Amino acid sequence: MSKKVIVVTGGSSGIGFQTIKQLSASGIDVISFSRSKEKIEKAKKEIGENPNVKYFEGDVVKAVDCKKLAEYIESAYGKLHGLVNNAGVLTKGSMEMIDYETWKYNLDINLNGVYLLTRNLLPLLKKAEGASIVNVSSIAGLKPGSSIAYSVSKAGLDMLTEFLAGDLAPYKIRVNSVNPAIVRTNIHLDNKIVENKEKYEELLKSVIDRYPLKRIGDPEDIANMIEFLLSDKSSWITGSIIKIDGGVMIHNELIPPK
Numbered sequence: 001m002s003k004k005v006i007v008v009t010g011g012s013s014g015i016g017f018q019t020i021k022q023l024s025a026s027g028i029d030v031i032s033f034s035r036s037k038e039k040i041e042k043a044k045k046e047i048g049e050n051p052n053v054k055y056f057e058g059d060v061v062k063a064v065d066c067k068k069l070a071e072y073i074e075s076a077y078g079k080l081h082g083l084v085n086n087a088g089v090l091t092k093g094s095m096e097m098i099d100y101e102t103w104k105y106n107l108d109i110n111l112n113g114v115y116l117l118t119r120n121l122l123p124l125l126k127k128a129e130g131a132s133i134v135n136v137s138s139i140a141g142l143k144p145g146s147s148i149a150y151s152v153s154k155a156g157l158d159m160l161t162e163f164l165a166g167d168l169a170p171y172k173i174r175v176n177s178v179n180p181a182i183v184r185t186n187i188h189l190d191n192k193i194v195e196n197k198e199k200y201e202e203l204l205k206s207v208i209d210r211y212p213l214k215r216i217g218d219p220e221d222i223a224n225m226i227e228f229l230l231s232d233k234s235s236w237i238t239g240s241i242i243k244i245d246g247g248v249m250i251h252n253e254l255i256p257p258k
Ligand SMILES: NC(=O)c1ccc[n+]([C@@H]2O[C@H](COP(=O)([O-])OP(=O)(O)OC[C@H]3O[C@@H](n4cnc5c(N)ncnc54)[C@H](OP(=O)(O)O)[C@@H]3O)[C@@H](O)[C@H]2O)c1
Pocket: 009, 010, 011, 012, 013, 014, 015, 016, 033, 034, 035, 036, 037, 039, 058, 059, 060, 061, 086, 087, 088, 089, 090, 109, 113, 136, 137, 138, 139, 179, 180, 181, 182, 183, 184, 185, 186, 187, 188, 190
């Protein structure tokens, strides 16, 4: 049987990086798709020599980049077994705090980019029997979080997941989303949610009591579920929106149980 080929957007950092590490370790050919050369070089160094991982420089919101990726996969492999739409950005703020450009930036990368890349890779996914798409959403898409643009983009992404799951079922392509709560990655510092590492640690400390399991997520917590959803072990799961949140969504805050 030929090896599986899987694309992970944003594989140069955080959840995507952990995902490419785990998938490649299990013998899958992984193609990471992200923008910054610098982050790619850092990821390469950390992973070390690994023939199962390829880094493709590109932007999910640029049609020309998405097309180039599709052409590369077509010529190198002929088909695609899985797509992890993980790339994302987060800009904090209510409607009055952000401008239209910021709104569009979040909606473009977190939602429109998923549409664009999936659209370009769909012919290749159809060619692999039983392909799987995993969208990395957020609990902020289920309940308003700290950013209007981010929450709306992730809520839209969850609807895209459900819609596509129905659309693509005739091709035996499954589509699911994973919706993490806070996971320790670079997203908060890179997007200036906090100014420095110290403030980041303070932020994590200040929220930990809201988590029944009393810890913040690690990238592995999310990568493990992504790996499962890409595998045949989840062959009867499609259209699911799966919270991975240490239990933080169990209670509403109005009536504390104790
Ligand atoms: N960490 C959390 O607390 C948390 C919670 C819930 C959901 N999530 C979701 O998890 C996903 C991964 O986030 P993370 O926390 O792992 O963040 P991260 O460490 O900042 O990694 C984000 C990755 O996405 C890539 N990326 C961003 N914009 C891109 C674009 N336009 N085209 C291609 N690649 C792009 C980045 O590389 P370049 O910048 O070089 O392109 C980077 O590799 C996101 O969708 C995020 O919304 C995270």
